[in-house]
Amino acid sequence: MSPLAVEVWRGGAQGAFQSFEVPRHPSQTVLDVVTYIQRSLDATLAYRFACRVGMCGSCAMTVNGIPRWTCRTHVDKVARENKLVIAPPRNLPVIRDLVADMREFFDKWARAKGSFGGTQTRRDDFARVPPDSADRKQVDAGIECIGCGVCYSACDVVAWNPDYLGPAALNRAWTLVKDERDGATIERLRAVAGDAGCHACHTHMSCTERCPVRISPTAGIAGLKREVAKAALRGKL
Amino acid sequence: MNAQRETLLWVAQRASAAVLAACVLVHLATIIYAVRGGLSAAEILGRTHGNAAWLTFYSIFVLGVAVHAPIGLRSVFIEWLGWRGVSRDVALLLFSFLLLVMGMRAVLVLFA
Numbered sequence: 001m002s003p004l005a006v007e008v009w010r011g012g013a014q015g016a017f018q019s020f021e022v023p024r025h026p027s028q029t030v031l032d033v034v035t036y037i038q039r040s041l042d043a044t045l046a047y048r049f050a051c052r053v054g055m056c057g058s059c060a061m062t063v064n065g066i067p068r069w070t071c072r073t074h075v076d077k078v079a080r081e082n083k084l085v086i087a088p089p090r091n092l093p094v095i096r097d098l099v100a101d102m103r104e105f106f107d108k109w110a111r112a113k114g115s116f117g118g119t120q121t122r123r124d125d126f127a128r129v130p131p132d133s134a135d136r137k138q139v140d141a142g143i144e145c146i147g148c149g150v151c152y153s154a155c156d157v158v159a160w161n162p163d164y165l166g167p168a169a170l171n172r173a174w175t176l177v178k179d180e181r182d183g184a185t186i187e188r189l190r191a192v193a194g195d196a197g198c199h200a201c202h203t204h205m206s207c208t209e210r211c212p213v214r215i216s217p218t219a220g221i222a223g224l225k226r227e228v229a230k231a232a233l234r235g236k237l
Numbered sequence: 238m239n240a241q242r243e244t245l246l247w248v249a250q251r252a253s254a255a256v257l258a259a260c261v262l263v264h265l266a267t268i269i270y271a272v273r274g275g276l277s278a279a280e281i282l283g284r285t286h287g288n289a290a291w292l293t294f295y296s297i298f299v300l301g302v303a304v305h306a307p308i309g310l311r312s313v314f315i316e317w318l319g320w321r322g323v324s325r326d327v328a329l330l331l332f333s334f335l336l337l338v339m340g341m342r343a344v345l346v347l348f349a
Contacts, residue, residue: 160316194243195315225247232244 001025002082004075006033008045009087012094017085018042030063030070030078034086034098047098054212057146060153061098062087067153069146069212089153091166105149105166112169113191116176117184127181138178142171142220144213151207151217163196167207167217170198174220177227189228190237198224246308253305260298285347292348299340307333 001024007017020037031049038045050056054072061070063078064085075084092100120127129136151167152158158166165173173192176182192198201221208216231237271284285291307329314320314329 157316190240193240195312195321199243199247200312200315228240228244229248232241232248235241237241237244 004033004079005083006037007083007085008034008037008098009094010045010097012096015094015097017087024075024082028075030061030068030073030075030084030086031059033075033084034061034070045098046096055146057148060089060148060150062090062153067150067210069148069150072212089149091153091155091158092149100149102149105152105168106147108165108169109172111191112165112173112197113184113188114169114172114176116179117182117187119181119183129180133180135178135180138220138223139175142175142215142217145171145215146213148212150210150212151215154206154210156204156206157200157202161196161200164200165192165197167201167221170201170224171215171217171220174223177224185227186231186236189224189231192224193228193232193237198228201225246311249304250308253301253308256297256301257305260294260301263294264298282347286349288348292344295344295347296341299337299344302340303333303337306336 004022004024006020006022008020009015010018020041022033022036022041025032031052034045034047035049038047047059047061049059049071051058052071054069057069059070060067062068063070063073064080064083066078067089068078070086078084086098088094088098088100092102092105095101131140145168147168149168151171155164155167157164170192173188177185177188194200198221201218203218203222205216205218208218211217228237310329310332311325314325
C-alpha cells in the first residue's frame with residue numbers, strides 16, 4: 001500500500017493546512033491517521049478523542065469536506081486518490097488545530113431546555129413506560145445521541161443563523177417532549193419555538209444524512225413543529 | 238422573542254402555502270385552457286367583468302401572497318443579512334401591505 005497524503009489544519013481560526021505522509025494499514029481509521037501524526041511526526045498536533053469505539057462523541061472532524069466521527073471512519077472508505085484533508089468540525093470556534101470549542105453547542109442544549117423535568121419524588125414508584133407505546137418509540141428513535149456535534153457541523157442553517165439551536169439540541173428537546181415522565185413540556189416548547197428554534201429548520205436533512213448513529217434530528221424537529229403549533233393554536237405557549 | 242406569535246406566523250405561512258399551491262394550479266390550468274384558440278384583452282375583460290367567482294378566487298390568491306411572502310422573507314433577512322427586530326418586521330408589514338394593495342388594485346380593475 002502506498003503511503004497516504006494527509007493535509008491537516010494547523011492553527012486557530014487563522015491557519016493553514018500542513019502536509020504529512022502516513023503509512024497505510026488495513027482497517028486503518030482516520031483517528032489512527034491523526035494519532036500516528038501526533039505520536040510519530042509532530043507531537044504539537046492538538047486533537048480530541050477518548051473511547052475510540054464510537055461511544056464518547058469527542059473525535060468529530062471534517063474529513064475531505066464532510067463531518068464525520070473519525071474513530072469509526074475507515075480510510076479506505078473516505079480517501080480520494082489516496083489523499084485525506086482533515087479539518088476541525090465546522091460551525092464551531094477553533095481552539096487549535098483539530099480541536100473546536102464545544103461550549104456553544106452544549107449551551108444550546110441548555111437553552112432548548114434539554115434537561116429532564118421530573119414530576120415525581122424518590123418516594124414514588126418507578127414509572128412504567130411500555131416499550132411499544134407510540135411516544136416511547138419516538139424517544140427510542142432519538143435517545144442514543146452521543147453529542148459528537150457532527151449534525152451541528154453539517155447544518156447549513158447553523159452556518160447562516162448562528163443563534164439557531166441546531167439539530168442535536170432540538171433532537172434532545174424532542175426526546176423529552178415525548179417522555180411521559182417529564183413535566184416541563186410547555187416551557188420546552190416555548191424554548192424551541194421561533195426563528196432560532198425548530199421553525200428555522202429548512203429540512204435540508206444534512207444532520208440526518210451525517211449522523212453517525214443514524215438518528216434523524218429532522219424527524220424530531222418536524223415533530224417539534226407539530227407540537228409547538230398545536231400548543232400555539234390552543235393558546236398554551 | 239414571543240413564542241406564541243412566532244409559531245402563529247409559521248402556521249400562517251404553512252396555511253397560506255397550501256392555499257397558494259391550489260391557487261397556482263387553478264390559475265395555470267385556467268390560463269392554458271383559456272388561451273387554446275388565442276385570447277384578446279377584450280375577451281379577458283368580458284370574462285372577468287362582474288364575475289363574482291373570479292373576484293373571490295383572485296382576492297384569496299392576493300391575500301395568500303400578502304401573508305406568505307413577507308413571513309418567508311423574515312427568514313431570508315435573518316440568514317442573509319442578519320436583520321431582525323422591529324425594523325425588519327415594520328419593513329415587512331409595509332411590504333405585505335404593498336403586495337395587498339397592488340394585487341387588489343389589479344383584481345378590482347379587471348372586475349369592475
